[in-house]
Amino acid sequence: MLKKSLVLFSLLISLGYNQTNFLKFEALGPGILSSFNFERMVGEKIGVRVGYGGLSLDATDELDFTTTTVKLTAIPIGVFYNALGQNNHKLTVGGGIDMVTLSLEGNAVVDLLGTDLSEGITIPFGSFGYRYHRATGGFHLSADYYLMMLDGATGGTVGLGLGWSF
Numbered sequence: 001m002l003k004k005s006l007v008l009f010s011l012l013i014s015l016g017y018n019q020t021n022f023l024k025f026e027a028l029g030p031g032i033l034s035s036f037n038f039e040r041m042v043g044e045k046i047g048v049r050v051g052y053g054g055l056s057l058d059a060t061d062e063l064d065f066t067t068t069t070v071k072l073t074a075i076p077i078g079v080f081y082n083a084l085g086q087n088n089h090k091l092t093v094g095g096g097i098d099m100v101t102l103s104l105e106g107n108a109v110v111d112l113l114g115t116d117l118s119e120g121i122t123i124p125f126g127s128f129g130y131r132y133h134r135a136t137g138g139f140h141l142s143a144d145y146y147l148m149m150l151d152g153a154t155g156g157t158v159g160l161g162l163g164w165s166f
Contacts, residue, residue, distance in 0.1 A: 029159025030076035030098040045082040069105040098123040140165045
């Protein structure tokens with residue numbers, strides 16, 4: 001029994017050390033203006049990601065000069081596949097969802113393509129791009145194109161990521 005436990009423990013430890021983690025800041029992308037992301041390789045070519053981003057702004061009504069603070073939060077969750085590439089350079093494809101929530105201060109209603117954002121929405125996205133990282137860890141760079149879909153409408157954005165892998 002002890003021998004089986006030790007073998008299982010060493011297997012779990014070795015799996016944990018073989019994985020690559022990424023911490024990166026991404027300008028634009030599904031995090032609206034920017035996001036901070038954690039990515040983890042769960043296989044040799046497959047990785048998962050979760051991020052946090054958003055923006056806060058003040059809007060002033062031109063008729064009665066009241067100010068409303070709008071806080072938009074985006075949490076992109078996705079998966080990516082290193083489809084092509086060798087060594088440090090990879091071409092990736094991926095997809096996921098972007099959970100967007102909105103909090104308003106005041107009596108404002110925000111409408112995006114006929115959808116009330118005060119209830120929160122989930123936006124599916126697809127991506128393809130380039131990433132540079134060494135298998136031993138260190139500097140990480142990525143450039144992705146995201147195609148985001150909402151109620152039959154599609155829009156694209158780029159994401160430029162810079163971070164560290166370990």
